[in-house]
Amino acid sequence: MVKLCFILQCIVSSVVIENSRSISSPLAPFTTYKHSIELQKDVADLWWTVDDNEREIIFELHINTTGWIALGISPAGGMNGADIGVGWVDQIGSVYFQDRYASANGRPMFDNTTIDWFVVQGREVSGWTAIQFKRLLDTCDNMDVPIKSGTNNLIFAYGLVDPIPSGPNGEISYHENRRGSRTLPLRSYADPPSEDTFSGLDYFEFRLNNYVIPSTDTTYHCKIYKASSNYSMKRHAIGHKTIVDSANRDLVHHLLMYECDPTTQFDDNNLPDGLCNTISQQITPCGSNIATGWAVGGDYMVPFPKEAGYPVGGDFPIKYYMVQMHYDNPNLFSSMKPLF
Template structure:
């Protein structure tokens, strides 16, 4: 009898272990979600802990086969990491931290840094829940950073781990979104106002910048705009590249109608202080609860310039468009009036990028020492809370760096894995203070391996830009602060003759763009004196000069050491890594180690009680 009881208890423990392996998982809500494929077969939920530097993913796929989720660099699958898992026909779970040796061959990492939290399969979905550190000490694991992350998702129709291009997808996502929209206030007295171009015939040209001037809402007292979102008409292809709303000085004489923003009539390029902006890949954006765009006071703009950049790459005829920006505003006032400061390389042809460049850096300097003089009143310290980064197709990375008294203070914002197709306004984890006299440097990293001719700065998508928009408070009258190098100096350093800026720019076409000359041009652009052009909302322009300071790279944070893991050479010192939390040291396999501690203690006690009973019987 006792032997039979012992057998039944052991059987129950084994069954409990298997069941526990199939139905692990916390009940906490994951705040963020996104479909990862065009057919909405792969659905991802995620959330993260900034302090613990841990991220949790739940991948749900319409399949009865294996599923996988990881990170790649966006240009090749080789070297990508991929956490894979599934449920076998007999109900057992498999789970592994792997990487791609080539385009379709997976290999298990020597260090298992992902922790399984749940793996289930039903009649429709296979669902895998797991966590991983932002940065492990395994060189096969890609870091999770505040940059754009190219999320790799894949699945199979059965449990054979083999990548199929038709079931493998990459989507750029800003994973570490600081503020969730659900955490922000929505005023009950919200009013909606649309700023749009109506029934506009998109030209058959590759690039069109359409501009029109529109009034802001007429209100009897001060209101705040607290949210904006794109209002888009979807055609067979996405043609709207970006939309910007510029505030106009109240003394401006503005034209009527719709015209080319940067064409023959210079009046359509008036108004240069951005108040809101959207670019391809972005969604709506709501300001923090204490800031808003002020309207309705004598100091506020009464008119705006709406600029829509169309990219009609296939030169389609007869396409009409009604797109713009939808604004949400309220009489429930916020604490601060916000502004936007545009920084970067002044967009005109002195900005050049050589062809065939694996890497080429451009710089735009801003010096704030004249802000107070140009503002016409004291400029309070600028409190930056958000940003928008912008280049065109050759852009690979951007950063904004702050200096004070000649010393690098901090990197305000950056994206080392910039994606042209994901441009969105992002919140800073902490507000950054800029004081009068500080210098701000924008660095843009380009790659032109696919180009045979020079790329010049300009409005077309095949031209380039290097811009950072800082969202800040309290508002002042400075709209932009941008730099460009002495092109005559650059031409002379490349062995070309030039007596003015136009000749210097044209001389770039005479250069043979060897690897040596590409590096020489990059060095000359960095060493040349910069002209800094500062502009106010009323189109007042002043120039100053300066020199590009050195950028001290921000050191990588410590990696998270896992059990039995490999470490990178730079992480072998005690300061290079930190110990993993105890929860990460357990394997992800469905074994007795996944049983709750109480169940294990109960089983262990029952087993020894039965053993003592049997011995007493003997």
């Protein structure tokens, strides 16, 4: 299921943005950091601080496992060309950390040039592994990826057991589907607000429930929604939230929400809903102006700038929206596999 929610408030200027967001790990970090993010709910959290004077970045990664954990900087968001730090804590509390490089999709090799990921400390408590480590922003190593200004592609993964043998040269097991990615501006990150910031506010939502994905490698599905009629006076959305069921994260690539031409009138009892190329003539009035969107690696909760709320209701002319979903299905899962 993919559910797009707009969170509404009448007076935009009263919004309070908190410099924190939800964290799953039951373990307190080793120190205080400038930034933190939940990489995957109940699975992985990351803290970091950039030291521009020393030209280095210090990370702390917590993952819900007693096996190995890994964080990588990727040139394009995948394994190929990624600079990866892999670590674990063994049964007697010793911490190991490896500098690895992925030349393709597969087990990353040991970096055979210079060692540029350095472990600081680590522990394993209550089924979670927490490791603090650091590296230079730019190592000048051709098997590393510089952490530059702007967006950076992070990948993470973990195993259920420690490498065998558990030592500096231990080999990691295959992570299977225990992996993820995020796109973050590590050197200029603005922490998203806590969901508590929006609790108690009005909202409306567009849902795509129980859609059965075709067994093709890529699918674009389009659906028209009518704007909420609950607001007789114009109000302003102050943020949006995208919810993707955890079982379907590997299939959802991105979504775009378009405004439909204000002069367009649809049959409210039979709104267009289907493969985009199949209903292309019906949705032509809805393909120009993008209202918002989300893609893999993006934040699920996005606040709008205080001075730039999105109008809804009242005399705002947009009455219909189209959500275009892109499903990426390289494994050609059966069309009987539903999305909830």
